[in-house]
Amino acid sequence: MxxxxxxxxxxxxxxDYVECQRRFELRYIQKLDWPAEESSPYLxxxxxxxxxxxxxxxxxxxxxxxxxxVIEKQIEDQEVLCWWQNFLAFIxxxxxxxxxxxxxxQTHIGGYPVVAKYDLLxxxxxxNYTIFDWKTTAREQKPKRSAFIQKMQTIIYPYxxxxxxxxxxxxxxxxxxxxxxxxxxxxxxxxPETFPYSTAQQVQDEKMLADLIHEIVIKPTGDFALVEDEKxxxxxxxxxxxxxxxxxGSMYSADAxxxxxxxxxxxxxxxxxxxxx
Amino acid sequence: xxxxxYNSLQQEVIESEINTHLFLEGPFKSxxxxxxxxxxxxxxxxxxxxxxxxxxxxxxxxxQAYQRCLLESDFPxxxxxxxxxxxxxxxxxxxxxxxxxxxxxxxxxxxxxPTFLNMESAQFFMEQVCQPFLAKGYFLEVHINxxxxxxxxxxTMNKAALIGYPLEETAPRLTAAxxxxxxxxxxxxxxxxxxxxFRKFCLQNDVLDFSLxxxxxxxxxxxxxxxxxxxxxxxxxxxxxNIEEDVPCLHxxxxxxxxxxxxxxxxxxxxxxxxxxxxxxxxxxxxxxxxCSQNFTFTEQFRVSSPMHAFQSAMTHCIMRKNSTDxxxxxxxxxxxxxxxxxxxxxxxxxxxxxxxVHEEQVPPGEIAILSPYLxxxxxxxxxxxxxxxxxxxxxxxxxxTLAEESVTNAVLVFAKHAxxxxxxxxxxxxxxxxxxxxxxxxxxxxxxxxxxxxxKANHHLEHFSTIPEFTRTRITYAMGNxxxxxxxxxxxxxxxxxxxxxxxxxxxxxxxxxxxxFGLHNDIDNAVLLTRLIASIRDFRLTFQSLxxxxxxxxxxxxxxxxxxxxxxxxxxxDEPDLDTVTIAPAFTFLMKNKPVRYQFWLDIGDIGWWxxxxxxxxxxxxxxxxxxPSKRWTDAQEYQANQSxxxxxxxxxxxxxxxxxxxxxxxxxxxxxxxxxxxxSGIQLFLxxxxxxxxxx
Numbered sequence: 001m002x003x004x005x006x007x008x009x010x011x012x013x014x015x016d017y018v019e020c021q022r023r024f025e026l027r028y029i030q031k032l033d034w035p036a037e038e039s040s041p042y043l044x045x046x047x048x049x050x051x052x053x054x055x056x057x058x059x060x061x062x063x064x065x066x067x068x069x070v071i072e073k074q075i076e077d078q079e080v081l082c083w084w085q086n087f088l089a090f091i092x093x094x095x096x097x098x099x100x101x102x103x104x105x106q107t108h109i110g111g112y113p114v115v116a117k118y119d120l121l122x123x124x125x126x127x128n129y130t131i132f133d134w135k136t137t138a139r140e141q142k143p144k145r146s147a148f149i150q151k152m153q154t155i156i157y158p159y160x161x162x163x164x165x166x167x168x169x170x171x172x173x174x175x176x177x178x179x180x181x182x183x184x185x186x187x188x189x190x191x192p193e194t195f196p197y198s199t200a201q202q203v204q205d206e207k208m209l210a211d212l213i214h215e216i217v218i219k220p221t222g223d224f225a226l227v228e229d230e231k232x233x234x235x236x237x238x239x240x241x242x243x244x245x246x247x248x249g250s251m252y253s254a255d256a257x258x259x260x261x262x263x264x265x266x267x268x269x270x271x272x273x274x275x276x277x
Numbered sequence: 278x279x280x281x282x283y284n285s286l287q288q289e290v291i292e293s294e295i296n297t298h299l300f301l302e303g304p305f306k307s308x309x310x311x312x313x314x315x316x317x318x319x320x321x322x323x324x325x326x327x328x329x330x331x332x333x334x335x336x337x338x339x340x341q342a343y344q345r346c347l348l349e350s351d352f353p354x355x356x357x358x359x360x361x362x363x364x365x366x367x368x369x370x371x372x373x374x375x376x377x378x379x380x381x382x383x384x385x386x387x388x389x390x391p392t393f394l395n396m397e398s399a400q401f402f403m404e405q406v407c408q409p410f411l412a413k414g415y416f417l418e419v420h421i422n423x424x425x426x427x428x429x430x431x432x433t434m435n436k437a438a439l440i441g442y443p444l445e446e447t448a449p450r451l452t453a454a455x456x457x458x459x460x461x462x463x464x465x466x467x468x469x470x471x472x473x474x475f476r477k478f479c480l481q482n483d484v485l486d487f488s489l490x491x492x493x494x495x496x497x498x499x500x501x502x503x504x505x506x507x508x509x510x511x512x513x514x515x516x517x518x519n520i521e522e523d524v525p526c527l528h529x530x531x532x533x534x535x536x537x538x539x540x541x542x543x544x545x546x547x548x549x550x551x552x553x554x555x556x557x558x559x560x561x562x563x564x565x566x567x568x569c570s571q572n573f574t575f576t577e578q579f580r581v582s583s584p585m586h587a588f589q590s591a592m593t594h595c596i597m598r599k600n601s602t603d604x605x606x607x608x609x610x611x612x613x614x615x616x617x618x619x620x621x622x623x624x625x626x627x628x629x630x631x632x633x634x635v636h637e638e639q640v641p642p643g644e645i646a647i648l649s650p651y652l653x654x655x656x657x658x659x660x661x662x663x664x665x666x667x668x669x670x671x672x673x674x675x676x677x678x679t680l681a682e683e684s685v686t687n688a689v690l691v692f693a694k695h696a697x698x699x700x701x702x703x704x705x706x707x708x709x710x711x712x713x714x715x716x717x718x719x720x721x722x723x724x725x726x727x728x729x730x731x732x733x734k735a736n737h738h739l740e741h742f743s744t745i746p747e748f749t750r751t752r753i754t755y756a757m758g759n760x761x762x763x764x765x766x767x768x769x770x771x772x773x774x775x776x777x778x779x780x781x782x783x784x785x786x787x788x789x790x791x792x793x794x795x796f797g798l799h800n801d802i803d804n805a806v807l808l809t810r811l812i813a814s815i816r817d818f819r820l821t822f823q824s825l826x827x828x829x830x831x832x833x834x835x836x837x838x839x840x841x842x843x844x845x846x847x848x849x850x851x852x853d854e855p856d857l858d859t860v861t862i863a864p865a866f867t868f869l870m871k872n873k874p875v876r877y878q879f880w881l882d883i884g885d886i887g888w889w890x891x892x893x894x895x896x897x898x899x900x901x902x903x904x905x906x907x908p909s910k911r912w913t914d915a916q917e918y919q920a921n922q923s924x925x926x927x928x929x930x931x932x933x934x935x936x937x938x939x940x941x942x943x944x945x946x947x948x949x950x951x952x953x954x955x956x957x958x959x960s961g962i963q964l965f966l967x968x969x970x971x972x973x974x975x976x
Contacts, residue, residue, distance in 0.1 A: 005345065005348065006344065006345070008348065030802075032805070033805055033806045034805050034809070035783070035784050035787050035788075035808045035809040036789075036792065042781045042785075043778070054389070054390070057372070060373070061374075064373055064507060065507060066374070066376065070376045073376055074375070074376050076389060098327060100326040100327075100356075100511070104356070104357040105355060105356055105357065106352070106355070106357045108354070111350040112350075113347070113348050113352075115357065163354040164325075164355045165353070165354065165355065166324075166325035239788070240787075240789075240792040240793055240799075241792065241800060243794065246788065246790075248788070
């Protein structure tokens with residue numbers, strides 16, 4: 001990988017790498033814009049993303065202390081309204097002393113920056129931290145737990161938090177055992193997926209991440225291999241660039257593993273908007 | 278962080294008490310931002326989710342030092358500081374509190390979320406709003422094109438918001454200062470009427486142009502302290518850099534926040550304020566001293582060559598006609614003055630010199646900048662073609678580029694028109710020919726003409742290649758013709774299914790056909806970038822105009838195409854240019870805002886009056902629509918002259934501050950129109966030459 005002084009590793013970029021090294025190379029090293037569709041039906045896919053964004057926006061407003069009834073006024077879509085009501089019922093059962101929503105955190109592994117964007121991070125009275133990630137899905141069934149176990153997000157999110165000191169440079173890092181990651185599904189509010197963290201897990205994750213990042217940074221350009229399983233290519237915008245087909249796959253198919261929240265993250269890091277006139 | 282690498286004054290700034298307000302000023306390259314980034318690391322050590330860091334800069338390019346600092350391996354783990362601008366802050370605020378503020382701000386459509394307009398979509402709506410006024414004969418005597426007319430009306434609105442006076446005061450302010458023909462006063466009134474009508478339209482439809490965005494943010498933040506506290510609650514530390522390039526509205530905000538944010542570092546560049554035409558206000562920035570308990574002034578400039586410093590000092594004196602007798606002989610080594618007769622000679626001479634520097638002196642291309650007051654297409658084309666032939670990488674940086682001018686845009690839109698005959702938008706033989714040359718590999722102009730002439734039928738319909746007489750097909754070649762038929766077959770199939778918006782159509786056409794092997798866009802990275810921007814621009818347009826198009830029973834894709842055809846929707850796009858090792862070709866002010874020094878600069882045609890004179894703006898005025906303007910005064914020619922002189926002096930100082938070794942100055946006897954020319958920059962050089970005659974002789 002060539003020297004890229006402005007590059008940050010993230011759950012998304014590492015996920016891309018483990019799924020298809022070539023996609024990682026095209027997207028993050030070559031920064032190749034390729035305007036093909038990611039998934040079909042195109043307009044439904046767009047609408048689904050919009051719904052997911054609206055839900056995230058409402059939750060963010062909630063944690064900025066806007067009254068729920070004021071937030072609710074902006075929701076016209078019945079499905080999002082249902083998600084929102086599920087959220088209100090769920091959050092009423094939670095207690096915490098501090099919360100921060102839609103916040104970016106960063107640490108370094110082997111000298112390389114790694115970022116994580118938490119939909120919600122809360123500190124409980126007992127000193128434990130919980131990272132919440134809201135997951136919306138286009139399919140009628142909740143994704144299986146096994147789909148999350150190997151996800152880079154499940155590894156990176158708690159790890160990044162475990163490296164933070166929060167204003168106490170002399171104090172030890174946050175105890176891994178005090179961290180929990182919860183994937184919460186607005187469509188399936190009673191079935192969250194919980195991932196407690198531990199010191200052993202942290203040690204294992206740190207080694208895995210360091211090895212993976214090292215593997216990427218020493219890999220020469222051109223050695224980033226295409227994924228063997230071509231099924232994944234149906235949901236990749238680069239499929240025509242790589243000669244892996246013409247049409248995008250359906251967002252409703254069982255192979256679709258699209259995460260609606262990821263693509264905005266790189267933009268969020270540089271939250272700068274110009275005075276353009 | 279090794280504190281020893283900083284001088285004592287920098288160390289003092291870095292290690293000052295955390296919870297205090299500091300004001301830091303100094304010239305370019307005096308180490309202000311280096312001290313600030315070191316202090317940033319110190320602050321990051323103390324920060325946590327409840328005590329975060331906010332970094333404000335006037336524009337993205339000015340935040341790069343901070344962006345780089347966050348990536349350094351010794352940057353503490355934790356919450357990433359928020360780096361943003363006034364525009365970014367205001368958008369974030371409005372998105373977050375929209376449901377609370379929309380009603381009180383006069384919005385009537387009760388949309389779930391606000392719709393922000395960019396310059397292009399604002400111009401589109403402005404055109405809609407202005408049509409009845411234009412039909413009544415408004416602006417009849419103003420000889421500028423409509424796009425510029427609308428952008429100037431929008432500029433007056435932006436100035437009102439950024440400076441902080443009611444929109445209704447614009448015409449009275451401009452009128453009171455006007456000193457010329459009475460007709461101008463009528464235009465000021467007309468412009469204000471249009472601005473107020475546009476504002477009303479925005480409020481009725483829940484859309485926000487930049488001025489409304491700023492006005493709502495400013496009013497909400499200033500009037501509602503609880504909202505202000507809520508929004509800025511996470512921030513305990515604030516760094517604002519280049520505050521002299523920022524606007525009074527931002528300075529007002531910082532003054533308001535001084536009680537709420539305990540730690541502030543406010544940084545001002547001396548001798549700057551380059552963005553004054555955008556509302557930058559250095560005197561307004563000086564008000565911020567009052568909230569700072571400690572003031573620091575850096576004077577020592579690092580890595581400044583003595584000849585360049587001497588040349589800068591002598592030149593600025595000459596421009597301002599200040600007496601200066603002690604010009605250092607060093608100044609003569611800093612520049613080369615080249616006289617040429619015609620423009621092409623200058624282009625050739627510059628490119629030859631760049632070639633010499635890059636290929637013989639081994640100067641990295643990124644250390645060279647070619648600068649002019651503006652960068653017209655013809656100049657850009659001449660320079661880039663020549664540099665390309667010399668294998669010298671370059672990056673032409675302009676504030677905006679027009680997608681509508683790109684050949685790939687025309688190429689894909691030709692087939693979009695064919696796919697949507699209900700739009701009734703004609704396809705010309707010429708545009709079809711150009712499209713074929715882009716989309717069919719190896720298709721030369723002869724074959725493209727033949728194919729276009731034989732397949733373009735009445736009613737803008739395209740016939741298949743297979744319908745052409747065999748003799749002509751052979752001339753075109755079957756390989757090429759069959760590819761053409763593949764495109765038409767795909768479109769036939771598309772027409773039989775449910776039609777989709779234009780952006781989706783183009784995305785499908787690209788992904789399923791044009792980027793496949795055997796087509797011109799297969800693995801064509803440059804055109805893929807342009808198409809990505811075009812598709813994003815059309816998608817933005819669709820999402821913004823959806824309700825309007827529905828109200829008017831128009832297809833938003835058709836609306837986009839018609840607007841594009843009228844030249845009112847340039848579909849400009851802005852992008853952050855990557856920091857590559859390439860020669861920079863840019864307008865001088867754009868280069869200044871990159872804030873990146875180079876070793877060599879080339880100043881084009883210093884006799885061009887554009888180096889000195891501001892753009893003709895009959896409906897707005899950067900100095901009158903300004904907080905520092907005395908409303909009882911009139912704007913005179915003498916003031917215009919003085920303002921231009923000061924602006925030129927700042928520009929020359931700024932450019933030479935960012936030149937580390939040598940500047941090449943080009944004088945062209947006859948400009949592109951064949952006219953002899955002169956400018957105060959050229960006069961300044963001439964005076965400098967006169968003053969250095971003795972120095973030269975002595976040397």
